[in-house]
Amino acid sequence: MTSETSKCDMSVDIAGVKLANPLMPASGTCGYGDEYADFLDIRRFGAFVTKSITPLPRQGNDYPRVVETRAGMMNAIGLANVGLDEFIRAKVPTLRNLGLPVFVNVAGVTVDDYLTVARALESVDVVRGVELNISCPNVKEGGIQFGVDPAQVYKVVSAVRGVCRKNVLIVKLSPNVTDITATAAAAVDGGAQALSMINTFTAMAVDVERRRPVLANVTGGLSGPAIRPIAVNMVHRVYTKVAKAAGVPIIGMGGIQHANDALEFLIAGASALAVGTALFVNPSCVVDIADGIQRYLVRHGYKSVSELVGSLQVDK
Numbered sequence: 001m002t003s004e005t006s007k008c009d010m011s012v013d014i015a016g017v018k019l020a021n022p023l024m025p026a027s028g029t030c031g032y033g034d035e036y037a038d039f040l041d042i043r044r045f046g047a048f049v050t051k052s053i054t055p056l057p058r059q060g061n062d063y064p065r066v067v068e069t070r071a072g073m074m075n076a077i078g079l080a081n082v083g084l085d086e087f088i089r090a091k092v093p094t095l096r097n098l099g100l101p102v103f104v105n106v107a108g109v110t111v112d113d114y115l116t117v118a119r120a121l122e123s124v125d126v127v128r129g130v131e132l133n134i135s136c137p138n139v140k141e142g143g144i145q146f147g148v149d150p151a152q153v154y155k156v157v158s159a160v161r162g163v164c165r166k167n168v169l170i171v172k173l174s175p176n177v178t179d180i181t182a183t184a185a186a187a188v189d190g191g192a193q194a195l196s197m198i199n200t201f202t203a204m205a206v207d208v209e210r211r212r213p214v215l216a217n218v219t220g221g222l223s224g225p226a227i228r229p230i231a232v233n234m235v236h237r238v239y240t241k242v243a244k245a246a247g248v249p250i251i252g253m254g255g256i257q258h259a260n261d262a263l264e265f266l267i268a269g270a271s272a273l274a275v276g277t278a279l280f281v282n283p284s285c286v287v288d289i290a291d292g293i294q295r296y297l298v299r300h301g302y303k304s305v306s307e308l309v310g311s312l313q314v315d316k
């Protein structure tokens with residue numbers, strides 16, 4: 001960081017949680033904070049987001065569960081994680097050492113699953129927020145995902161809101177819907193204090209020689225540069241139609257790789273940003289992105305990154 005660029009205030013506020021800069025890792029792409037220690041100083045992020053935590057440990061799906069695509073990757077990890085108890089016992093001490101606000105991504109297949117994890121995290125000091133991953137199958141309700149039906153979104157979000165006192169409630173939206181502003185509105189009505197978007201797109205790769213799906217799970221979630229323009233549009237629609245009026249900040253993500261990508265999301269309406277797939281290509285890209293945002297702010301005469309949020313000029 002140069003002395004010129006250090007004039008700009010990079011801090012952002014997510015529902016009362018102050019971040020030194022708007023960047024965080026996207027859930028599931030930086031583990032529990034211990035996996036990238038050799039490649040990247042995690043403290044360069046403004047906050048840390050864990051991979052999804054469920055009440056009990058999960059092995060996840062069979063292998064292969066990731067595949068590269070021309071402009072990104074597909075994953076079908078299947079929420080593999082150590083489970084709530086082991087997370088608190090073995091992972092929280094590492095997270096505490098980071099000195100960053102921690103948002104824990106929470107997943108489940110029933111409302112009770114979400115409640116169990118969210119309740120337990122209320123007594124973990126380093127955790128400042130829970131990010132609800134509502135893109136998992138809701139088996140008790142007949143196999144649909146919570147995140148694709150506004151009524152289900154409202155149900156799970158309002159239930160979890162009831163147990164969040166210390167922790168900020170962030171709801172992560174699925175892009176696999178006809179109208180993402182409907183699920184966003186349901187999340188806000190249910191008590192979401194921030195929205196994060198977007199999760200991955202359901203997709204498939206075919207091994208043509210074997211005429212079989214590449215992923216053992218058949219389908220996977222597409223992420224990376226391929227989805228960025230769609231994510232930017234979704235962020236802008238949710239910002240203008242739901243989040244701005246409600247005063248709910250958006251954490252934007254989907255293919256952010258360079259500073260310019262991050263700026264697109266900020267201008268479209270995101271208050272903060274998550275970087276996922278790009279970390280697999282270049283773990284230190286977060287430093288370049290932060291420096292690039294700083295340079296842009298100076299060049300355009302902004303005093304703080306927040307001034308840029310939602311500044312898109314549209315002539316219609």
Ligand SMILES: Cc1cc2nc3c(=O)[nH]c(=O)nc-3n(C[C@H](O)[C@H](O)[C@H](O)COP(=O)(O)O)c2cc1C
Pocket residue numbers: 026027028029051052073075077079105133172198199200222223224225227253254255256274275276277278
């Ligand atoms: C390998 C991998 C694992 C992921 N695991 C999770 C997860 O556990 N929970 C979740 O909410 N999102 C998960 N995601 C989705 C990301 O958090 C993010 O929403 C998505 O990848 C879009 O951002 P990107 O294009 O920068 O990767 C995962 C993505 C990848 C690539």
